[in-house]
Amino acid sequence: MNAPPMLEARGITRLLGEPPVQVQALKGVTLSLQPGELTLLMGPSGSGKTTLLSIFGCILAPTEGELKIAGKSTKGMTAEQLAELRRSSIGFIFQAYNLFPTLTAEENVMLALDVRRKAVTNPRQTAREALINVGLGHRLKSYPSKLSGGERQRVSIARSxxxxxxxxxxxEPTAALDGVNGKAVMELLSKISLDTSRSVFVVTHDSRILPFADRIVRIEDGNIVSDVRQKRA
Ligand SMILES: Nc1ncnc2c1ncn2[C@@H]1O[C@H](COP(=O)(O)OP(=O)(O)OP(=O)(O)O)[C@@H](O)[C@H]1O
Ligand SMILES: [Mg+2]
Structure with missing residues (x-):
């Protein structure tokens, strides 16, 4: 892999909580994400997975260490600069979907265009195309409560x-889904990650996801303990 990484983390540590009950959630993590790769992060509960994902997403600042997104260090960036970096470079997918219940699938995706301050000529059409690409062309006007878990997660993928x-x-994008829906979501993420302009990073407990990954990183107690590349199925 010679392409420059999309994201580079070096020596990341993170303290959480207030003294005297502080936890060192990350103890010096060095990891890069390559374009066109789907990387899984696996590890026991409490090992620091969500903390690392939040740092990668510029939601949480590292205590020590450096994060670079597309070659640019986040060190010294203001809150507004970090927000702009998030809007321009990062898409999030959550276990609980985090869709607005009072907006249709199409409106949920349109809202994300707004949040990202993306100027497009036809926002509704752009949102529709994004939903068609995840196989939801027949659910544009549905509210989240009328969608299955798998469909909700596909709306959130379109939004991301x-x-x-x-x-x-x-x-944990598949944690709330049954086998069939979980597989459909992973197939979609897998397809998305084939695009070499992108890196996909998935935190999971779900061993059913393993075959979809190019790379499996394991974390224990705030340290990366293994990092293995494989040929995906
Ligand atoms: N706000 C907080 N204050 C203090 N400690 C915290 C806080 N948030 C998380 N922690 C601790 O930091 C450690 C890492 O938490 P993190 O949420 O990153 O784990 P995780 O690997 O995502 O776990 P899970 O698989 O259960 O989601 C845990 O020991 C957790 O108890
Ligand atoms: Mg977590």
Whole structure:
């Protein structure tokens, strides 16, 4: 892999909580995400997975260490600069979907265009195309409560991709889904990650996801303990 990484983390540590009950959630993590790769982060509960994902997503600052997104260090950036970096470069997918219940699938995706301050000539059409690309062309006008879990997660994938971010971060995207829907979501993430303008990083406990990955990173107690590349199925 010679392409420059999309994201580079060096010596990341993170303290959480207030003394005297502080936890060192990350103890010096060095990891790069390559374009066109789907990387899984696996590890026991409490090992620091969500903390690392939040740092990669510029939601949480590292205590020590450096993060570079597309070659640019986040060190010294203001809150507004970090927000701009998030809007332009990062898409998030959550276990609980985080869709607005009072907006249709199409409106949920349109809202993301707004949030990203993306100027497009026809926002509704752009949102529709994003939903068609995840196989939801027949659910444009549905509210989240009328969608299955798998369909909701596909709306959230369409939303994460709007504005074409180079890094997609997913925290347990299949945890609430049955086998069939979980597989459909992973097939979609797998397809998305084949695009070499993108890196996909998935935190999971779900060993059913393993075959979809190019790379499996394991974390224990705030340290990366293994990092293995494989040929995906
Ligand atoms: N706000 C907080 N204050 C203090 N400690 C925290 C806080 N948030 C998380 N922690 C601790 O930091 C450690 C790492 O938490 P993190 O949420 O990153 O784990 P995780 O690997 O995502 O776990 P899970 O698989 O259960 O989601 C845990 O020991 C957790 O208890
Ligand atoms: Mg977590």
């Amino acid at each position: 991709l709007i504005g074409d971010p180079s890094i997609i971060l997913a925290d």
